Amino acid sequence: MSAPPPTATAARPAPTSDFATLTGIIRGAGLLERRHGYYAATIGLTLVVFAAGCVGFVLLGDSWWQLGTAVFFAVMSTQLAFLGHDAGHRQILRSGRANDRVGRVMGGLVGISYGWWMGKHTRHHANPNHEDEDPDLDIPILAFTRGQTLDRGGFVRWTAKNQAALFFPLLLLEGLSLHWTSVQAVWRGGIKGRRVDAVVLAAHIVVYLTAVFLVLSPPVAIAFIAVHQGLFGVYMGCSFAPGHKGMPTYTDATALDFLRKQVLSSRNIRGGVWVDFALGGLNHQIEHHLFPSIPRVNLRRARPLVREFCDQRGIEYAQCGLLMTYRHVLQHLHEVGAPLRAQDSAR
Template sequence: MNSDAVPAAGGPRRPGSGNVPQTAGEPGGAGSGRGSDFSELVRLVKQRGLLDLRRTYYAAKMAGNGVMLAVGAVMFVVLGDSWWQVFTAAVLAGVFTQLAFVGHDAGHRQIFRSRRANDLVGLIHGCMTGISYGWWVGKHRLHHNNPNHEDADPDLEIPALAFSAEQSRTKRGVFRWMAKYQAFLFFPLLLLEGFLLHVHSIRAVVKREVKANGVEAALLAAHVVAYLAVVFLVLSPVKALVFIAVHQGLWGVYMGCAFAPNHKGMPTLSAGQKLDYLRKQVLTSRNVRGGRFVDFLLGGLNYQIEHHLFPSMPRPNLRHAQQLVNHFCTSRGVSYSQCGLFRSYALVLRHLHAVGAPLRHPSTSQQC
């Protein structure tokens, strides 16, 4: 079923935690074995070659990103110490997000069969964007294994936001106030997302929480030193600070806008409910329509259902899998949610506003 609506709040709850996957989100746990709906879908997908690698696509994608990065660098040098660099900062925010998308794909082993080759691509892109690749893969792995799970999905562990009534009741102090008005604060808060990615990355390396800790520390240090040196050598201190704020802020907004429509506003899962792998991934995910422009804009994350079912499926194959997966889910009565880009943001904000309502009107909530 194609649906623009958010499934009922009383819908699916928590599945079993399943096995920890070996890569960022490989299938595992209940319902993924022989004879399940998912195993049948896997056979259909493999018959169409949709899990085959697309090395030429990724070579072209990385080359294109390299050209865009070079164009941004030339703009930066040519404009020099000018307020026009605010425009350069906006351009580079877009480029950084496209680089991050490739790092995401490498973390899912979409580019090469070899883990080492994918990790090399991921580490390089992590260095260019200032994100710890090892930290991100570990965090993202937990998300894929437990999408929208109140207790196990790190993407729901955001102090300033509440994604369910249960979460809203736990908020205290300034975070409680922010959760009250989270629908209004959501997009402004995304301005901090880029900075927070750097902070979490550095913290993970300092605490030695990543596997290749020495390599990651060197790459992050190289990024920070090179980034700040170039910015402050070309720009005056005030312009440099404005450039950093605009670049990092818009990068965070773009990243947040790419990931937010995927699960926010979909059913959250909590203790007591068992779902097989297919339903756990499909019922908690939302696709975004829009054709090739949206494919580029969101880095293939607009096919969130297909991506969650087949994390290692190369990005360009997701659009070909979409119709097959949609028909398969519909034939089995599994709700398949998709909508337009702006509609997806409206659903996210509507959900956040509804979750914050009991905090804004506690007496009404208690009477109900």
């Protein structure tokens, strides 16, 4: 005798979301486990190289060859920022408080408020490329969507109109912008760990400017700061921008689950381990956005698993070479500014 059919009140297994299924695959591969040895070696080596650069800076003294040292410190500042980024995502240690301590040390060495950055970056991860919620789309002198061009006037209209040509030159100011915005955030309050960040930022500014103007003559010191901060901004911008700029944006009217929201708004960059190093793992943007706490060194192993999963479900998985991704970014900026150029030419 066959069993009776289930009643309306019979318990049914809850449907498993695509993201939950993918999480099981990633966890089963052991990719969510901390990599303490890797980070101990990476942080230790980075700090040793940074300290050696500081010693070399003092020994070289007042020389125009210090502009080469400025290039070195631009690279090291970005590498330290990458480690602060990893700490903010709880990739390094198990305890959130311990990760925050590491992040604040890295932020102090670079001169960025960790509390401000954490708040901003957390909002970005929650809504990447959301036209109203992603703070990385809220840059007044640029327009990343056609809607943002509607309220542009004066100087910001000119920059938005010519933003493709201005993009890389404007990145020269990104380093100073990060420092200044950090100071403003600490001054205004409303960020986590404000007092600690205030002390750390003040110490960074005093030590940095004292060292530069004590060792170097004023002309060399000013040139050193310009090269250091300018190239730091370019390196940071070239590392973070390719992951999302030129990818689809969305609003609250767009119905996307977590997995599709993260994948469809992100772009990976092809390349070997040297690209991993140069971009701090941000070349695996899709995997990083899906699983922010995956240690940087595990992202490369997660990549084929995520791509296969997306292919099986017909989810577009975007990736391209390093130079091609900058082409996509510039092409997108050029297209967004087209209406402004057309309006001005019609006048």
